[in-house]
Amino acid sequence: MKKLLTKFKLSNALDREGGGPVPDSAQENVGACAELRDFAERTAAVHRALRRRPDVAAADGTLHDSIMRVVRASAAESAPRRAPARLGFAMGAAAAVAAIGIWLAERPAAPSAPAAVSHAQTFAAAQAVLDMGGELSRTVPSAVVAPLSNEWACVDHDIRDTTRFVLAVLP
Amino acid sequence: MDADDELKTETDEELARQTQGGSLAAFEKLVVRYEQRVFAFAMQWRRNPTDAREVTQDTFVRAFQAISQLNCRLAFAPWLFAIARRKCIDSFRAQRPMNDEPPPEQPDFNDPAELLAREEDRQDTWRIARRHLPDTQFQAIWLRYVEEMNVPDIARAMGKTQIAVRVILFRARQALATKLDRAGREARREPAPLPSLARGGNP
Numbered sequence: 359m360k361k362l363l364t365k366f367k368l369s370n371a372l373d374r375e376g377g378g379p380v381p382d383s384a385q386e387n388v389g390a391c392a393e394l395r396d397f398a399e400r401t402a403a404v405h406r407a408l409r410r411r412p413d414v415a416a417a418d419g420t421l422h423d424s425i426m427r428v429v430r431a432s433a434a435e436s437a438p439r440r441a442p443a444r445l446g447f448a449m450g451a452a453a454a455v456a457a458i459g460i461w462l463a464e465r466p467a468a469p470s471a472p473a474a475v476s477h478a479q480t481f482a483a484a485q486a487v488l489d490m491g492g493e494l495s496r497t498v499p500s501a502v503v504a505p506l507s508n509e510w511a512c513v514d515h516d517i518r519d520t521t522r523f524v525l526a527v528l529p
Numbered sequence: 530m531d532a533d534d535e536l537k538t539e540t541d542e543e544l545a546r547q548t549q550g551g552s553l554a555a556f557e558k559l560v561v562r563y564e565q566r567v568f569a570f571a572m573q574w575r576r577n578p579t580d581a582r583e584v585t586q587d588t589f590v591r592a593f594q595a596i597s598q599l600n601c602r603l604a605f606a607p608w609l610f611a612i613a614r615r616k617c618i619d620s621f622r623a624q625r626p627m628n629d630e631p632p633p634e635q636p637d638f639n640d641p642a643e644l645l646a647r648e649e650d651r652q653d654t655w656r657i658a659r660r661h662l663p664d665t666q667f668q669a670i671w672l673r674y675v676e677e678m679n680v681p682d683i684a685r686a687m688g689k690t691q692i693a694v695r696v697i698l699f700r701a702r703q704a705l706a707t708k709l710d711r712a713g714r715e716a717r718r719e720p721a722p723l724p725s726l727a728r729g730g731n732p
Contacts, residue, residue: 370699373698400709401706404654407709411674414569421586425564425590429556433593
């Protein structure tokens with residue numbers, strides 16, 4: 359197992375960028391074992407032999423033309439298919455832009471700034487909230503109110519504070 | 530700047546990006562760069578120049594159709610060779626002999642042509658590799674030594690993990706070392722007389 363691993367490391371070293379060095383541990387094993395030494399030599403010989411490029415058959419000069427002819431035909435075929443899709447996408451985008459434009463033009467005017475809200479309205483709203491709190495405490499049955507009395511008191515307190523704050527900030 | 534200089538200045542990935550943008554001229558430059566390499570790769574599988582040509586053509590057409598799927602931050606060559614490899618497999622499957630056809634001929638070791646071929650094998654590591662290694666191992670060493678790809682690129686081209694590629698290369702080297710060793714021992718032995726000549730001496 360150890361020998362196999364060392365052989366694997368020796369082979370891997372040949373695939374490192376620039377033919378990296380064999381790891382030290384593997385180097386020690388190679389030094390101590392004739393079989394590994396033999397493997398290292400034979401693998402290196404194979405490596406050198408494979409680096410001599412084989413004689414490969416070259417294609418004739420018409421290969422390029424035939425490839426480009428088929429590629430152009432493929433491009434021409436796919437172009438009409440893409441055109442309707444592009445046209446549809448463009449029309450959809452244009453419609454969406456037009457719809458947004460119309461909506462912007464037709465939508466009701468945005469509410470004016472908070473300063474424009476009349477003070478009387480604010481005061482009336484605060485008064486209504488206060489009245490509602492008082493009304494609740496009177497109308498809700500005591501059986502329901504009793505377990506929640508503390509919470510009701512807190513809510514009532516908060517409402518009063520809020521009302522005071524609202525009234526205080528009014529000019 | 531002449532055409533050759535211009536070809537060298539643009540990387541494959543830049544040309545691929547231009548092709549994605551719709552430039553057929555950029556793709557043609559890629560074809561110029563790779564057509565012979567893909568053809569040589571296909572020839573190792575198909576042996577027949579007509580089939581190899583067809584595989585090469587199909588590879589580039591497929592590459593052109595699928596170029597939008599290419600991540601241009603990664604190398605172009607492994608992607609192209611992955612397509613070429615698949616096309617070789619498809620071509621091989623399409624022409625594989627059916628079961629009712631006779632099995633491929635076994636080598637006749639009394640045939641002088643076969644003996645001559647075996648002698649040539651001894652002189653050519655690549656020929657031995659093609660003859661004896663399984664396709665996967667042969668592809669891996671082809672991409673490693675002829676295409677000079679590194680392990681991650683080979684893994685991409687072959688659709689395998691890097692560790693699997695390392696194991697494949699290890700086994701290929703081991704098998705080749707054994708074959709070369711055996712061939713070397715045979716070559717050192719006294720050559721036996723050719724059977725036909727030996728028979729010729731008898732009345």
